[in-house]
Amino acid sequence: MNVKIYTTVTLIVGIVIIVNLLSDQYFIRLDFTEDKQYTLSGATKNILKELNDPVTITAYFSKGLPPDIARVRRDFREMLIEYNNVSKGMLVYEFVDPGKDDEKEMEAMQNGIQPVMINVREKDQMKQQKAFMGALVQFGEEKEVLPFIQPGVAMEYALSTAIKKISVIDKPSVGLLQGHGEPAINELQQVNVELSILYSFEPVTLTDTTSIPDRFKTLAIVRPTDSIPPSHFDKIDEFIARGGRLFVAMNRVKGDFSTAYGSSVNTGLETWLRNKGLQIDDNFVVDVSCGSVTVQQQQGVFTFSSNVSFPYLPIINTFAKHPITEGLEAVIFQFASPVSYIGDSTKTFTPIVKTSEKSGSLPVPQYFNIEKQWTELDFPLKNLAVGGVLEGNLFGNTPSKIVVITDGDFAVNGPGGQQLQPDNISLMVNSIDWLSDDTGLIELRTKGITYRPLDQLEDGTKTFLKYLNFLLPVILVIVYGLIRMQHNRNVRIKRLEESYV
Known part of the structure; x- marks a missing residue:
């Protein structure tokens, strides 16, 4: 009997040890989050x-x-284990504690990782502690x-973007058209940071005698404000033709x-696009789902600021199922216009x-x-296209693609570097990833971005819910009181009947 118990205990201990050893290198994690964040x-x-x-x-x-801070270290270590497994050993890692000696601390700071100060509680007192929470990624x-x-x-x-950035050897070039009032690359700071991972983002200036260099596969035209000469459109047509x-x-x-x-706004670009089959109306899109503006209001001797909904700033959260919009949840536009297709069947237009x-x-x-x-009568339309994809033989016999967004400012930070919505x-x-046939980071770029707007309700529904919220507790109390009163009455009657008997 004792031998059997000893064997069972030994077997259980052995299994536990083996499981712990394996879990140090391999682990299974069940992920029940909506977009598989883990x-x-x-x-x-x-x-x-x-x-x-x-x-x-x-x-x-x-x-x-x-x-709560140590959890970040554990999560990062588990992620590196997964990276190592997927890469079949091509990714190796080590953890260094800079707090052990001054040499390691100096090494971390020389590599660009500076300590941060965190608050810790020690013996019922709050103290600040220096902590390192960074990493150096090396590829050759x-x-x-x-x-x-x-x-x-x-x-x-x-x-992943750090690995991709340093492992890409020959980056393809993406051009940004200049010379017609377009923003410079430094005014698209966030876009430039993202594109620099996979591409060389360069300015392109056209003249009557120069063409778009062959190294560019994709050209971006962002918010031109001046007229574009016909000769420049000829150069763009040549670019599309190849x-x-x-x-x-x-x-x-x-x-x-x-x-x-x-x-x-008239730059000639609207006419050039119309000849391709895209009609962009010089109308303002308004939407009940919109951003707000801050206005100064006067009340007596007091002046205060308040946010007012401004339908000319539509918040877009209706997207077609397309690689470009995969994972997007909300994009904020400023003064957008409707776009529609008026061309023939040789090309296809997909509103996205x-x-x-x-x-x-x-x-x-319009006077704002x-x-x-605003009332519901001001919003009689639905699902107006404000961006889409045009595909086909757009000039010549070579298939090409154009992505059109009818707000030129939606991705422009401006000289002041205003931070924009991630989406x-x-x-x-x-x-640009999709146009350049490199969609490697689209899925990851939009992973985990969450925007959960409240559903828009009809005015009648709002009124019903308002009164329901006010009256329901009162009604429940009254109903409970009536039930309790009837119950007590029944008890008294029953007691009287028993006493009578």
Whole structure:
């Protein structure tokens, strides 16, 4: 009997030891999140499988951190184990604790990883502690620094893009048209950061005698404000005729907040696109799902700021099922216009970005009345296309593609570097990825972005819910009181009957 018990205990202990040893290198994680935030994306797996030379990751993480911070180190380590398994050993890693000696701390800082100060509680007192939470990614002579590792989906995106950035040898070129009032590359800061992972993003200036260089497969035309000469359109046609792809983000209308006036924009690009079959109306799109503007209001002697809904700033969350819009949840436009296809059957147009079920289209000129009380009658239309893809033989006999977005400012940070919605940036970068036949990071770029707007309700529904919210508790109390009163009455009657008997 004792031998049997001893054998069973030994077997259980052995199994536990083996499981722990295996779990140190392999583990299974069940992911029940909506967009599989804790499962490696297909883009990451493709990046790792394409590695021809080893990638070395040195993770500088301090030990002895509070549990919520230490979790980041554990999550990063588990992610590196998965990366190592998927890459079949082409990705190797090590963890270094810079707090052990001054030499390691100096090494981390020389590699671009600076310590951060975190609050820790020790003996009922709050203290600040220096912590390292970064990593160095190396591929041959190339290096990329992750100065601060963030938890969640951002961790996978930062690591995978760093690997992709340094492992790509010959980056294809993407051009940004200049010379007609377009923003410079430094005014598209967020777009430039994303594109620099896979591409060489370069300015392109046209003249009557120069053409678009052959190294460019995709050309971006973003928010031109001046007239584009016909000779420049000839150069763009030549580019398309040899299979070049085009991304266009243009303004057909513009609004001036200082004068509260909206007018049309004419650069010649609208005529050139119309000849290709795309009609962009010089109308303002308005949408019940919209952004807000800050206005100064006077009440007595007091002046205060308040946010007012402004339907001319549509929040777009209706997207077609397309690689460009995969994973997008909300894009904010500023003064967009409707686009439609008026060409023949030799080309195909696919709307990929649309307004909500309650939207409208207003002709120019427009005077913006911030105090206007908008009603449902102002939004008689639905699902107006404000962006789409045109495919076919657009010039000559070589198939090509054009992505058109009818807001030229949606991805422009401007000279001041205003930060934009992540999905705004993803819409442009995904478009260029798709046009350039390199969709490797589309899936990962939009993974984990969450936007959960409240459903728009009818006025009658709002009124019903308001009164229901007010009256239901009162009714429940009254009903409970009546039930309790009847119950007590029945008890008294029963007691009287028993006493009578």
